[in-house]
Ligand SMILES: Cc1cc2nc3c(=O)[nH]c(=O)nc-3n(C[C@H](O)[C@H](O)[C@H](O)COP(=O)(O)OP(=O)(O)OC[C@H]3O[C@@H](n4cnc5c(N)ncnc54)[C@H](O)[C@@H]3O)c2cc1C
Ligand code: SF4
Ligand code: SF4
């Protein structure tokens with residue numbers, strides 16, 4: 001059901017949502033960017049529409065709202081262990097089309113690859129997704145190439161201007177908020193607020209990629225890995241910004257003020273960072289940054305697809321934008337495709 | 342909702358000391374389990390460690406643990422005669438059915454013997470189910486030899502070559518890497534043979550190369566891979582090689598597939 005709602009009324013409606021849901025959306029955090037005077041767009045909780053950055057793509061993805069950077073799995077006392085209670089409030093997460101496609105990839109790993117993940121599932125089941133449109137393409141995205149530029153898998157679509165908010169509500173759970181609003185308006189106004197609302201999707205991007213059609217064994221020794229690998233500093237940022245990277249490391253700790261108590265956590269991990277593969281006896285695998293770049297790039301465009309039948313990468317372009325060494329993932333894919341590897 | 346990260350308690354029934362830093366913990370366990378599968382042993386506030394099943398019996402599994410760091414130290418210090426938490430079993434393990442009627446050759450390096458030991462035990466108890474059985478087990482030095490009592494049992498109904506990489510002067514037994522003993526193996530029917538190779542990555546690679554030189558088909562070779570593992574459940578990503586999750590699809594692989602697992 002679509003609506004066109006005057007901004008003030010929409011702001012009130014949003015406040016009402018906030019009473020029932022914890023709302024996660026991209027926000028500008030000033031002074032936190034890579035360079036001292038720049039801001040960064042990442043996810044945080046919001047109470048008003050005005051706090052949400054609708055125009056620019058977030059530097060970090062929505063995934064931290066579903067998979068915290070650091071999540072406690074078990075609490076320990078001297079003799080007991082217990083599972084932390086789930087969050088009381090349900091969640092609303094604002095995201096874009098590419099991100100909604102990324103959600104499908106998170107589900108694949110956390111719900112389909114082996115047994116279901118308890119912590120992910122219980123949060124996921126209590127989360128609704130709010131689509132933000134992309135009237136203009138972002139700078140580094142290539143969602144059109146990846147087939148992720150459009151989606152109908154949202155619960156709610158929202159578009160805002162200073163005077164109006166357009167909404168398309170597909171979720172039964174959310175529709176009472178809109179119906180309630182309709183009931184409160186004059187019958188004349190109610191007519192003009194109900195209408196068809198179609199999300200805005202990008203038709204083209206500045207960047208485009210062609211995926212290689214097949215991969216030969218020569219890909220392992222392609223010079224591009226070493227060339228870029230020599231520049232890579234192994235900082236892991238390309239993993240942390242990626243909405244489809246899901247790796248974590250388990251960590252146990254005891255509390256400083258009470259040695260007998262502690263917890264087991266899982267913490268985001270990066271396949272580009274030292275230590276990721278270390279095993280007992282001093283062995284480790286993929287020692288060079290070049291090998292690690294290959295491992296990641298091929299997961300995104302080849303290996304995940306072998307398991308799940310669609311590529312992992314959704315073309316959000318975040319890894320392209322974040323790399324401090326200007327390592328171009330887009331160029332890597334296109335080079336491999338061009339050379340018919 | 343089932344929380345697969347929750348460990349269950351298991352009683353340490355017995356401890357068998359092999360070396361100063363390698364003990365077998367005999368644990369109570371009564372579910373389905375195969376040789377070569379593994380458990381995540383869980384020490385609250387210290388962490389978890391994947392440990393292979395090194396023996397299976399009624400109401401019990403053996404875990405042979407080498408003391409190397411945080412979690413394994415804790416196990417050695419505090420859990421003798423106690424209860425351990427663990428979760429699992431995980432992974433595919435060795436399917437003993439695959440080897441029935443075959444001539445079996447087990448080639449193991451060091452603690453690599455643990456994951457295949459259940460297979461050796463099984464056919465040692467059922468020699469009529471195989472055409473023959475040979476075990477080549479290599480250890481660093483005489484003081485690193487594991488499962489001494491089992492070896493004296495196995496020697497009764499199979500060919501055993503127990504070798505050490507190096508030994509002090511006067512040592513009686515075979516010396517040299519396991520690969521040294523592969524060329525001299527006589528395989529009665531190559532098509533009906535099964536080679537199980539487990540050990541450090543370099544050892545498995547060179548041993549498989551030697552076995553292939555005997556004209557044994559690739560599909561008659563099995564290996565067991567070891568990778569960093571944080572979950573055992575296909576989630577943490579650490580164990581992945583290309584499209585394969587060692588914790589879900591392995592750790593045991595037929596060599597026809599295993600040889601493509603290149604990092
Ligand atoms: C499938 C599988 C089966 C195994 N079976 C056995 C076995 O039967 N007996 C045995 O003694 N050991 C086995 N291991 C190795 C064992 O898991 C590690 O020695 C153990 O996790 C080290 O933990 P720690 O806390 O004592 O050492 P740490 O203090 O964590 O570190 C010591 C060393 O162990 C490495 N390590 C840490 N965590 C892991 C991990 N999850 N997987 C591999 N290496 C790790 C570290 O990188 C470091 O080099 C197995 C490993 C795997 C993956
Ligand atoms: S690999 Fe890069 S472009 Fe693809 S989904 Fe991840 S961050 Fe986005
Ligand atoms: S590719 Fe770039 S962002 Fe990724 S680890 Fe290397 S230097 Fe960091």
Ligand code: FES
Nearest residue numbers: 573576577578588
């Ligand atoms: S051990 Fe975590 S994915 Fe395999």
